[in-house]
Amino acid sequence: MNLSNGKGSISTVTSTATMKSGEGSDQFPAGLRVLVVDDDPTCLMILEKMLRTCLYEVTKCNRAETALSLLRENKNGFDIVISDVHMPDMDGFKLLEHIGLEMDLPVIMMSADDGKSVVMKGVTHGACDYLIKPVRIEALKNIWQHVVRKKKNEWKDTEQSGSADEGDRHPKASDDADYSSSANEGNWRNSRKRRDDEEDGDDRDDSSTLKKPRVVWSVELHQQFVAAVDQLGIDNLSKRQTGWIIASRFCRLSIRKYRLYLRRLSGVSQHNNLNNSFLSPQEASFGTISPMNGLDLHTLAAAGQLPAQSLATLQAAGLGRSTVKPGLSMPLMDQRNLFSFENPRLRFGEGQQQLLSSSKPTNLLHGVPTNMEPKQLANLHQSAQSLGNLNMRVTGSATQGNPLLMQMTQSQPRGQMLSENTSPRVPRLPNILGQPTLSNGISDGLLGRNGIASSSRTPSFNPVSQSSSYLNFPMNQSTEMSVSNFPLGSTPGMSSMTTKGSFQPEVNSGIRASAGFPNYDIFNDLHQQKSRDWGMASQGPMYDSSSQANPLHGNIDVSPSVLVQQGYSSTQQQQPGHSRDISLIGKSPFSLGEGLEHSNLQNGGQHFNPLIADSSTRVKSERVPDASSQTNLFPDHYGQEDLMSALLKQQEIGQGENDFDFDGYSLDNIPV
Amino acid sequence: MEVGQMQRQWMGYMKSLFMEGFLDGQFLQLQQLQDENNPEFVVEVVSLFFEDSERILKDLSFAVDQQSVDFKKIDAHVHQFKGSSASIGAQRVKNACIAFRNFCEEQNIDACRSCLQQVKQEYIHVKNKLETLLRLEQQIVAAGGSIPMMEWN
Numbered sequence: 001m002n003l004s005n006g007k008g009s010i011s012t013v014t015s016t017a018t019m020k021s022g023e024g025s026d027q028f029p030a031g032l033r034v035l036v037v038d039d040d041p042t043c044l045m046i047l048e049k050m051l052r053t054c055l056y057e058v059t060k061c062n063r064a065e066t067a068l069s070l071l072r073e074n075k076n077g078f079d080i081v082i083s084d085v086h087m088p089d090m091d092g093f094k095l096l097e098h099i100g101l102e103m104d105l106p107v108i109m110m111s112a113d114d115g116k117s118v119v120m121k122g123v124t125h126g127a128c129d130y131l132i133k134p135v136r137i138e139a140l141k142n143i144w145q146h147v148v149r150k151k152k153n154e155w156k157d158t159e160q161s162g163s164a165d166e167g168d169r170h171p172k173a174s175d176d177a178d179y180s181s182s183a184n185e186g187n188w189r190n191s192r193k194r195r196d197d198e199e200d201g202d203d204r205d206d207s208s209t210l211k212k213p214r215v216v217w218s219v220e221l222h223q224q225f226v227a228a229v230d231q232l233g234i235d236n237l238s239k240r241q242t243g244w245i246i247a248s249r250f251c252r253l254s255i256r257k258y259r260l261y262l263r264r265l266s267g268v269s270q271h272n273n274l275n276n277s278f279l280s281p282q283e284a285s286f287g288t289i290s291p292m293n294g295l296d297l298h299t300l301a302a303a304g305q306l307p308a309q310s311l312a313t314l315q316a317a318g319l320g321r322s323t324v325k326p327g328l329s330m331p332l333m334d335q336r337n338l339f340s341f342e343n344p345r346l347r348f349g350e351g352q353q354q355l356l357s358s359s360k361p362t363n364l365l366h367g368v369p370t371n372m373e374p375k376q377l378a379n380l381h382q383s384a385q386s387l388g389n390l391n392m393r394v395t396g397s398a399t400q401g402n403p404l405l406m407q408m409t410q411s412q413p414r415g416q417m418l419s420e421n422t423s424p425r426v427p428r429l430p431n432i433l434g435q436p437t438l439s440n441g442i443s444d445g446l447l448g449r450n451g452i453a454s455s456s457r458t459p460s461f462n463p464v465s466q467s468s469s470y471l472n473f474p475m476n477q478s479t480e481m482s483v484s485n486f487p488l489g490s491t492p493g494m495s496s497m498t499t500k501g502s503f504q505p506e507v508n509s510g511i512r513a514s515a516g517f518p519n520y521d522i523f524n525d526l527h528q529q530k531s532r533d534w535g536m537a538s539q540g541p542m543y544d545s546s547s548q549a550n551p552l553h554g555n556i557d558v559s560p561s562v563l564v565q566q567g568y569s570s571t572q573q574q575q576p577g578h579s580r581d582i583s584l585i586g587k588s589p590f591s592l593g594e595g596l597e598h599s600n601l602q603n604g605g606q607h608f609n610p611l612i613a614d615s616s617t618r619v620k621s622e623r624v625p626d627a628s629s630q631t632n633l634f635p636d637h638y639g640q641e642d643l644m645s646a647l648l649k650q651q652e653i654g655q656g657e658n659d660f661d662f663d664g665y666s667l668d669n670i671p672v
Numbered sequence: 673m674e675v676g677q678m679q680r681q682w683m684g685y686m687k688s689l690f691m692e693g694f695l696d697g698q699f700l701q702l703q704q705l706q707d708e709n710n711p712e713f714v715v716e717v718v719s720l721f722f723e724d725s726e727r728i729l730k731d732l733s734f735a736v737d738q739q740s741v742d743f744k745k746i747d748a749h750v751h752q753f754k755g756s757s758a759s760i761g762a763q764r765v766k767n768a769c770i771a772f773r774n775f776c777e778e779q780n781i782d783a784c785r786s787c788l789q790q791v792k793q794e795y796i797h798v799k800n801k802l803e804t805l806l807r808l809e810q811q812i813v814a815a816g817g818s819i820p821m822m823e824w825n
Contacts, residue, residue, distance in 0.1 A: 042721045042756040049705045049713060086751060112755035134698045134758040137705070 029144030030055035033077060037067040037095065038084040038110075043133065047082070050137045056144075064090035071103055078105060079147045082131075085111035085118060093125045100126045106146040110135060124223060675817035682808045686822055689805065694798050699761030700822060714809075718802055721760045725795055728753045736781075736788050746784065747776040753791070762802075764794045 034056045038044045044060050051058040059078070061067045064087050071078060081099055085092035096107045109122040110131035122130040128146040131139050673681075689695045706713040728749055735746045754769035772787035809819050 040724070040752055040756050040759070042717060042724050043759045045717055045720055046702065046705075046759050049710065049717075050701075053705055084755075086748065112751060112758055133755045134701075134761070136698075136701060 027055070029147075032056045032144050032147065033079045034058050034143070035067060035070065035078045035081045036060040036083075037064055037081065037087070037092075038062060039087045039089075040084065043084070043135075047135060047140075050135070050140050053137060054141050056140075063087070064092070064095045068095065068098055071099060071105070075103065080106045080108065080143060082108045082110060082143070085109055085113065085122075093121055096122070096125045096127055104150075106150045108143060108146065673811075673815075675812060675815045678808065678812045678815060679817055679820055682805070682812060683820055683822065685805055685808060689801055693763050694801050695761045696763040697761065698759065702761065703819070703822065706819075711813075715806055718760065718806060721756060721762075722799060724756055725753065725799075728756075729792060729795065732788055732791075736785055741781050741784075743776050743779050743784075747773060750776060750791075757795075762795075762798045765791065765798055768794045 034051050036044060036047050036051065036058060037060075038047065039062050041062065044062060048058050048060050059070070061070065064083070067081070067083070068090075071081070083092050083095055087095075092109055092111075096109060099105055099107050106128040107126070108129040108131060109127040110133055111118060112133040114132045119130050128150070129143070686695075702714050702717055732746065732749045732753075735742060735749065750769050750772045754766055754773070757765035757769060768787065768791040772784065772791055775783040775787050812819060
């Protein structure tokens with residue numbers, strides 16, 4: 001039925017006669033049933049015409065209440081809703097919430113307002129996309145992807161864990177062709193990430209291996225996410241970055257991917273472990289949510305923040321600093337680090353340590369969805385964690401010989417930190433895992449992305465090398481980071497990160513990949529930039545106790561600059577060269593920076609945009625062919641780099657260039 | 673005037689409107705949406721825009737003239753006007769709205785008043801231009817011709 005914009009009355013019922021029954025038919029997406037809500041009659045008319053041109057079945061109404069009652073009367077009458085933000089009778093976000101809770105339909109917000117805060121609000125309230133007016137028809141052509149994605153996610157969730165994994169919804173961006181639904185910015189959502197994720201493919205089947213409980217994207221999560229983002233200071237974040245931040249926060253989602261990744265690497269299903277470990281304490285909430293595996297890293301990536309935090313956590317953990325306190329995740333996020341993602345992880349380090357250690361050290365990575373793509377951010381966290389796990393795992397599988405990894409296993413607790421980062425990315429972390437000393441190193445190394453850092457920083461990171469494979473951080477960014485350490489060098493994954501050179505809003509693919517690593521990068525950045533006292537020296541304590549995990553966090557004070565370079569491009573600190581997606585890492589507020597100073601952060605920090613960039617480059621693509629750049633990620637950093645490299649190697653071994661979606665996360669990013 | 677001539681005239685006019693910033697790419701989108709099934713689409717949308725704009729401008733004038741000015745409300749109106757003008761492609765109007773909003777934020781009532789005048793002026797300008805353009809189109813169609821497709825940038 002077609003509601004004319006009339007004053008809320010349903011004057012005529014018209015449907016696009018041509019298309020019938022929604023998308024069920026092979027004409028899909030033709031016939032998609034769209035409900036458009038906007039109080040502006042001009043816009044409404046234009047939108048309707050555009051949607052009809054796209055062969056959708058359009059119903060329009062000019063009042064939110066009318067729309068709601070329409071939806072309620074006709075529960076299955078619509079496939080997707082497009083709503084304006086500013087409406088006289090009801091706030092668009094409220095409508096969004098209602099729809100999300102009552103009908104669970106995908107909702108696209110639109111507005112002439114493109115301010116970050118508004119967009120962020122959309123994200124936090126659960127909008128699946130945000131369009132800026134004037135809306136172009138190209139932007140509308142792909143809205144059907146949200147419908148598919150949602151269904152897919154729901155399906156998956158049901159299949160896998162039964163818990164609705166809304167987070168995953170997004171990632172399944174399927175078509176990249178016109179992936180950017182919001183044509184313009186909008187899709188910070190990591191549409192790209194998702195896409196990357198999607199490409200990962202494996203993830204989907206992940207369920208079998210990783211059975212991690214999915215994280216239900218609830219309103220609370222959203223709020224958390226939002227809070228995290230706020231802390232980070234979205235101001236500087238571009239939409240993409242925002243997406244990263246968001247994603248990173250929930251990098252857990254990517255854990256699943258990471259797991260897949262790991263699985264691929266080693267064929268070990270340690271995922272479970274990883275997942276657990278990833279959850280940083282802060283993420284405790286996440287933890288409860290259950291390893292977000294389901295959550296897409298995308299979201300996490302979006303959060304960008306996570307990485308930072310996780311990194312911080314990781315660092316803290318690694319460094320043994322107690323800085324990273326559970327609360328850390330948030331503080332880290334302040335930085336806006338794109339990598340906030342890492343931060344949470346970092347905290348994770350703290351809390352996680354327990355988790356990690358308890359959960360199965362090997363799980364560090366479990367959250368880390370191998371996909372690293374959007375999840376990369378999450379992965380980063382996870383990787384951090386997973387690194388821990390990785391170590392475990394890696395040793396098993398990936399380590400093919402990675403001594404680093406082996407080490408990692410030892411320091412499982414540390415690994416936590418690593419795992420936090422979504423192991424895949426976190427090659428860096430591995431260091432942490434393995435070695436007690438890693439803690440410091442981890443922070444370094446973690447960031448180092450693949451443990452590359454370890455080499456430079458702390459011996460402990462060696463294991464990281466293994467993880468490095470994970471890390472595939474897109475770090476490719478030429479993280480100058482201590483290429484040296486990066487055994488990964490070629491970690492394709494790592495390099496991929498770089499591509500994106502930065503976290504830049506484009507979601508540098510790098511970040512994605514490094515979803516896991518974001519944390520690491522941050523560390524790196526931190527290190528680098530700040531020359532923090534990462535001193536990794538304090539490493540020791542890190543793993544010793546959960547509190548130590550925080551050390552990373554604590555130490556991580558990643559100066560905002562260091563971590564998360566949100567813009568990544570700024571990679572200020574670190575290696576400017578790095579395209580780092582991981583730059584985030586560096587920048588994140590996490591004190592990680594301290595530890596990270598090791599190159600890792602820098603590299604990473606710089607670009608950890610990947611997370612945010614979701615769209616960017618999936619790590620995969622980025623796999624920076626030239627290892628050199630990638631390895632830079634944390635060459636020196638902590639052993640992580642080594643770890644990372646190790647991981648990357650593994651990856652390579654296992655998959656040749658980083659299959660990880662890390663693309664973005666190539667270790668390179670890890671600022672060294 | 674024969675059709676070809678009218679068409680050229682139309683094209684020249686369109687170009688000038690773009691060059692002078694009255695219209696932007698969004699207007700072209702609207703043109704492209706028009707087809708045989710909906711040959712009057714542009715006319716309808718533009719008419720709707722005019723109608724809606726008059727209403728908003730009236731509300732705005734009223735709000736601005738109040739003793740105690742409610743900036744939030746003014747901002748809401750301007751925001752809406754910005755949205756609709758952007759959707760039509762009325763670039764100058766949109767830009768004037770953006771400036772207007774900034775002053776609303778600053779709560780500078782005098783600046784707001786002058787902005788309102790500015791917005792009104794721009795609106796009247798573009799209204800005239802659009803009416804001329806649409807009239808030309810009507811003549812072309814009446815003479816059996818078709819509206820040329822234009823690409824911008």
